[in-house]
Amino acid sequence: MDKNQIIIFDTTLRDGEQSPGASMSLEEKVQIAKAFQDLGVDVMEAGFPAASQGDFEAVSEISKILTKTIPCGLARSLKNDLDKCYESLKHSKHFRIHTFIATSDLHMKHKLQKTREEVLDLIKFSVEYAKKFTPDVEWSPEDATRTDSDFLCKTVELAIKSGATTINIPDTVGYATPSDYERIIKDLYNRVPSIDKVVVSTHTHNDLGLAVANALAGVAAGARQVECTINGIGERAGNAALEEVVMAIKTRNDLMPYTTNINTKKISPCSKLLSSTIGFPVQYNKAIVGKNAFAHESGIHQDGMLKNKNTYEIMTPESVGVSKSSLVMGKHSGRHAFKEKLIVLGYPNFDESKIDEAFKKFKDLADKKKHVFDDDIAALVDDELMNDKNVIKLVSLDVFAGTKGQKAVLELDVYGTISKTEQSGDGPVDSIFKGIKELFPHEAHLQLYQVHAVTEGTDAQATVSVRIEEKGKISVGQAADTDTLVASAKAYINALNKLIIKRKRTAPNEEFSTAI
Incomplete structure (x- = not known):
């Protein structure tokens, strides 16, 4: 692998779905998986197969349809979890098993109620057992950023010896700062034998609003995989946002000379798809995909934009799939213009047989409103699709x-x-x-x-x-x-x-x- 290539590991369908109220049906997960593969995601954590029959079925179906993106399932350090992972992923020619166990003293004592020696035994067992099913095994020390540094190095070294090919370092509770996280990754590179033979990954939570900053600090320290989610959804305050990580790398390539396989022009459509599926509106001022991310109201800003867009925009809206189209839709607009607008808004494959009905509803709406905005049309079409x-x-x-x-x-x-x-x-x-x-x-x-x-x-x-x-x-x-x-x-x-x-x-x- 190119040493400057960053693997994008998307966990929207696993960690993201653990957001309260963000549950998705099998059909919705399959639709999102197809869109994310088209986006260019390298690895997709499709779920936790042992959690429920629904999760098992979702991972199974997704493993059947992914052809370019590697499907992945999560498993605790338990034989049943690992078996379930394999059974759900076996339909794919190349799949990954991601297994984990807590390593901080706090988690080991109060959650696992296990000693360090018992945890080490489970690390060895789980990685070796997963290795029987696939050569692609990822291991994570849960609550890594609050784990004793000597013990963290010991667990990582054992996981590598047992056959792990990716070592993920989770900031499970969003506790770290960028300098903390960078130090932890560098410490592993300096102290763990053979760590340069595996891929080191970041998994950062946003409890202090530092998830993206921590992920990028990890990359600067040598990590070459970033675990993230679209719109930054996830437990509590969420995960590192895929769109922010990718566009930070692309926009500041002078400081971060890395590349990803993400087709950035498909970021906005994927963001809208996820938002409409789970019913979580995207914050208006959300970086990259928010409604106001490329909006300018201040007179000074508008003047600068008219003279040179670079004065107030560090990236183009088109680069993330947002149109700068000045096409104004109203009651005098024709069917052809409406169809073109659907393409611009991220509905390129809208069923031809449904366009007439959607167009009629658009006309009815235009008669009621002075101005029909892009968001009006998107909301109308989303309703029609159901x-x-x-x-x-x-x-x-x-x-x-x-x-x-x-x-x-x-x-x-x-x-x-x-x-x-x-x-x-x-x-x-x-x-x-x-x-x-x-x-x-x-x-x-x-x-x-x-x-x-x-x-x-x-x-x-x-x-x-x-x-x-x-x-x-x-x-x-x-x-x-x-x-x-x-x-x-x-x-x-x-x-x-x-x-x-x-x-x-x-x-x-x-x-x-x-x-x-």
Whole structure:
């Protein structure tokens, strides 16, 4: 391998999915895996096969479809975990098993309740056992940045002797600073025999907002793999954001003369895909992929941009897949212009048969709004993409609200049968949700109801996010409409439609909390 080539190890589908509320269905994981392979991810941690039947199936399906990206599964230092990993990954010609165990005194005493000698025995066993299944074995000392340095070196040396080909150094709780993390990596290179024969990897969490800085410090110290996630999602405050790591390397190649296999023009579409799938909106001022990352409002900034874009932009929006298109969409726009706009917004393969319906909805929206923004169109199209999978559809909704009470009159198409109900509640949204539950009985509990405007103004389209839970299964629904109440009904129905798909899958038989 080129000594300046950085391996991008994406753990969005494993560590990222451990974000509360970020669970994904099998179909959603497969869609994301295909997009991330197209993005150029080198290794994809597809899940934790021993955690549940759903995770096992997801890793198995993903291992069947990946042809360029290496599929990887996570396993504790247990025979059953390692067996499950192999069984789920064996469909791929080349796969990786990633095994780990905690090495800090804090974790060993209070979590594992094991001695250092017992942990060393498990390291040797797990790596050697994984090696029977694949030559590509990664090992991680959980909570490495709070591990005694002498013991950390001892564990890493043992893992290498046992056959590990990648050594990952997790900052599990986001405790390190860049100088800390760089020192730890350099210490390993100076003290561990044969470490120059393996790939050293970073895995940094963002509890102090230092995940990306720590990852890059690790690279500067000699690490040649970075574990990261799209949009920086992950446990607690998240992981190092793939888009930030990659674009930092690309933009400051003068200080970091490294390369990656990432097609940066596909970063923004992947960010939007993940956001719409899990229902986590991207922070407006999020680096690289935020809505305002390439927006300029200040008069001084606008003047500088008009004279020379380099005055206030250190990278081009096009380099990360964001269009600078000045095409303004409105009620006079034609179908061809609408189709071109879909391509620009990251929907190049939008089903031709669905364009007419989406175009009609766009026209209806344009009649209601003075300005139709790109985000309006994206929200509309995302809603349309779910239509053919829906078994519950909104037919009509009338809401009566005011000081004298609230009432919702609702019609739904459920499995092809149209039914109607009238419900009252503690507000219009409560009335709507009660009506939906009356027409489609279920035991799901509402965990989150969130409204935000897609664009500005009193005629702005509202995007509503709904998260529901039923017997351990979490489903997230989103919908957009200029009428907030209509968007609320559609979002709740969208979540129920996703839940129906998840019901067909076996429920997890046990809970795992892994946070390497």
